[in-house]
Amino acid sequence: MTTTDAPLALGIIGAGIMGERLIAALHGAPDSPVRVAALWDPSPEALARVGAAFPAVPRVADAAAVVAASACVYVASPPARISATPGPRWPPAGPCSARSPWRSTSPRPAPSWRPRGRPGR
Known part of the structure; x- marks a missing residue:
């Protein structure tokens, strides 16, 4: 990075483990091409801990303020409604499917795709 280049303004939503690690990495890097422009978390305790x-x-006060203050936003949040228990794979294995090792605690939606070689299913 040259001295005339402005660093990228990065906003972070989430002051948990990942948000804190990202901030620590950026603050520990001299002449980083990225600066933390704003941080918000829905938990006041987490925000205060990382702020200290x-x-x-x-x-900042909310997620909208993070977006307004940043050129790029990193959402440091775990996936919603995911348990840490490996469970059945969904969708089922096939030529047009993805596999996930985690079981969702929400009901399975009907797939919007049709696997190849299985018309009408």
Whole structure:
């Protein structure tokens, strides 16, 4: 990065493990091409904890303020409604399917795709 290049303004939504690790990595890198422009978390406790560890990081009132202050936003949040228990694979294996090792706690939606070689299914 040259001295005339402005660093990328990165907003972070989520002050948990991943958000804190990202902030630590950026603050530990001299001449980083990225700066943390804003941080928000729905948990006031998490926001205060990370804010105390990194007082130079601007904390904002909501996710919209993160977006407004940033050129790029990283959402440091776990997937919604996912358990940590490996479960049955969905959708089932096939030429047009994806596999996930995690079981969702939400009901399975009807697939919007049709596997190849199985018309009408």
